[in-house]
Amino acid sequence: GTTGTTGIKLAEPHLEDVLSSAGINVEYTRAERNTLYYRDQDGQEVPVLDLVGGFGSLILGHNDPEIVAHARELLAAGTPIHAQFSPHPHANRVAAELNRVIHRETGDTEPYFAVFANSGAEAVEAAVKHAELDRGLRLAALAEELAAHRDSAREAVAAGARVEAAAFESAGTAPEDGIEGLIEAVERSNDRQLARPPLFLAPEGAFHGKLMGSVQLTHNEAFRLPFSALAAQTRFIPVDQPDALAKTVREERAVILDLVTEDGTVRLTERPFPLFCAFVLEPIQGEGGIKVIGEEFAREVQRVCQEIDCPVVVDEIQSGMGRSGAFLASSLIGLRADYYTLAKSLGGGVAKTSVALIRQDRYRKEFELVHSSTFAKDGFSSQIALKTLQLLEADDGRAYRLAREKGEKLLSVLELIRADFPEVVKDVRGRGLMLGIEFHDQAGTASPEIRAVAEAGFLGYVISGHLLNEHRIRVFPTGSSVNTLRMEPSIHLDDEEIERIRRALRAVCEIIRDQDGGRLVHA
Numbered sequence: 001g002t003t004g005t006t007g008i009k010l011a012e013p014h015l016e017d018v019l020s021s022a023g024i025n026v027e028y029t030r031a032e033r034n035t036l037y038y039r040d041q042d043g044q045e046v047p048v049l050d051l052v053g054g055f056g057s058l059i060l061g062h063n064d065p066e067i068v069a070h071a072r073e074l075l076a077a078g079t080p081i082h083a084q085f086s087p088h089p090h091a092n093r094v095a096a097e098l099n100r101v102i103h104r105e106t107g108d109t110e111p112y113f114a115v116f117a118n119s120g121a122e123a124v125e126a127a128v129k130h131a132e133l134d135r136g137l138r139l140a141a142l143a144e145e146l147a148a149h150r151d152s153a154r155e156a157v158a159a160g161a162r163v164e165a166a167a168f169e170s171a172g173t174a175p176e177d178g179i180e181g182l183i184e185a186v187e188r189s190n191d192r193q194l195a196r197p198p199l200f201l202a203p204e205g206a207f208h209g210k211l212m213g214s215v216q217l218t219h220n221e222a223f224r225l226p227f228s229a230l231a232a233q234t235r236f237i238p239v240d241q242p243d244a245l246a247k248t249v250r251e252e253r254a255v256i257l258d259l260v261t262e263d264g265t266v267r268l269t270e271r272p273f274p275l276f277c278a279f280v281l282e283p284i285q286g287e288g289g290i291k292v293i294g295e296e297f298a299r300e301v302q303r304v305c306q307e308i309d310c311p312v313v314v315d316e317i318q319s320g321m322g323r324s325g326a327f328l329a330s331s332l333i334g335l336r337a338d339y340y341t342l343a344k345s346l347g348g349g350v351a352k353t354s355v356a357l358i359r360q361d362r363y364r365k366e367f368e369l370v371h372s373s374t375f376a377k378d379g380f381s382s383q384i385a386l387k388t389l390q391l392l393e394a395d396d397g398r399a400y401r402l403a404r405e406k407g408e409k410l411l412s413v414l415e416l417i418r419a420d421f422p423e424v425v426k427d428v429r430g431r432g433l434m435l436g437i438e439f440h441d442q443a444g445t446a447s448p449e450i451r452a453v454a455e456a457g458f459l460g461y462v463i464s465g466h467l468l469n470e471h472r473i474r475v476f477p478t479g480s481s482v483n484t485l486r487m488e489p490s491i492h493l494d495d496e497e498i499e500r501i502r503r504a505l506r507a508v509c510e511i512i513r514d515q516d517g518g519r520l521v522h523a
């Protein structure tokens with residue numbers, strides 16, 4: 001018979017098995033606001049409270065009625081969706097609106113140029129590619145300047161200038177080799193330095209996507225290590241050690257030799273050169289386990305990166321678009337960005353779009369001629385993004401107030417649960433509607449079932465399965481902090497839903513405190 005593909009699953013079947021084993025593999029048939037629906041065996045719709053929120057894509061909730069209506073109008077009107085190499089008025093309006101909001105929140109006035117893409121990782125790739133183009137152009141200018149200095153030194157010596165003895169020593173040549181020997185040694189040393197591949201900097205726990213370049217900025221070793229040979233490497237900086245960043249920069253000693261001629265004397269000096277392509281960080285780490293970056297760390301990043309002329313890429317793909325209670329989470333900690341990346345909720349929960357915003361003083365217009373993507377800034381996504389921004393900005397930023405107020409309400413519920421179950425709940429963290437509740441590792445529990453899943457790193461998923469099956473609440477652990485459940489509901493979260501979350505979490509905490517594994521590990 002034919003060996004056709006009928007009957008076998010071909011879209012990531014293994015992942016489906018993993019999700020099924022945790023009892024979280026439910027097929028949803030309808031979605032609106034904070035609710036996903038599936039049909040039970042009698043075909044009845046069952047509502048599920050969705051706290052995954054598209055991993056941050058649904059600040060306005062599932063299928064926001066105004067976004068859906070706008071999408072319908074655009075399609076009914078025959079909007080040109082793919083009209084590449086045309087003026088793209090809608091993308092320009094999105095860029096202008098983003099600039100207006102950023103300037104309002106940061107008090108800054110410098111323009112940011114927009115490079116649109118289609119996913120978060122793609123916006124990170126675009127930002128990093130631009131930073132590398134910029135680094136290359138700065139390196140070329142520096143190399144030219146040094147070559148001119150070497151020529152001047154050669155001419156000066158021919159006209160009688162003397163070379164400082166220390167110059168020969170530090171270049172590793174002898175005075176009898178003369179200026180030519182010295183120049184040759186300096187060129188050799190500089191060529192070695194200039195040939196070093198760029199390095200990136202990011203905090204430990206970073207998540208910036210899973211594409212070839214961006215995955216090297218993602219700290220999780222399972223995601224990153226198999227692909228390390230494909231792209232430039234990152235030095236991951238511990239967030240709780242104040243001088244760790246300065247120490248890492250010192251360790252890499254990115255200096256280049258410059259022959260300076262002054263008052264008839266040729267000296268050798270060391271000049272810093274831009275080995276570090278960019279420092280990339282999330283103001284609130286998502287994948288890393290909902291970790292809010294502190295102002296102290298942000299200031300240190302700003303200080304050191306200023307010193308070594310390394311641009312700061314602020315990745316607001318998950319923390320941005322109002323989720324933190326402000327449009328940008330970074331504006332709450334005074335973190336100034338050379339680049340921003342935005343995605344997820346920029347598409348209003350209906351379209352796919354993302355953007356890298358590049359500060360004017362860093363912007364290289366050459367980039368526009370060497371980077372593009374077929375679907376980027378398409379007519380549909382751009383107009384949906386515009387509508388999304390209008391809804392977020394309406395009523396003087398009511399959406400941000402809702403995110404802040406509802407986030408504070410939910411966080412205080414989580415805090416009370418932690419206070420009542422200190423042996424079960426380790427920590428609650430986050431800002432606005434980007435919250436996480438971290439459970440203690442239960443490897444030491446008396447319950448064999450709970451101990452087994454805890455040791456397998458599966459406790460977060462088993463708790464998720466229990467919350468779904470027993471309480472109809474959908475929530476997942478963060479990828480790199482498997483005992484932390486991340487909660488990212490929309491601004492429509494209401495008191496009844498918060499009460500449901502409170503009751504469900506208390507019930508789960510009682511089961512874990514009572515070490516009643518049979519009730520937790522869903523049959």
Ligand SMILES: Cc1ncc(COP(=O)(O)O)c(C/N=C/c2cc(O)cc(-c3ccccn3)n2)c1O
Nearest residue numbers: 055119120121207208209282286287315317318479
């Ligand atoms: C800060 C930041 N920067 C770039 C990206 C990459 O965006 P794309 O996923 O759109 O490429 C993300 C996207 N986040 C993805 C994500 C975030 C998260 O918290 C969980 C999961 C996830 C996905 C599948 C299974 C389990 N977890 N995925 C992000 O959070």
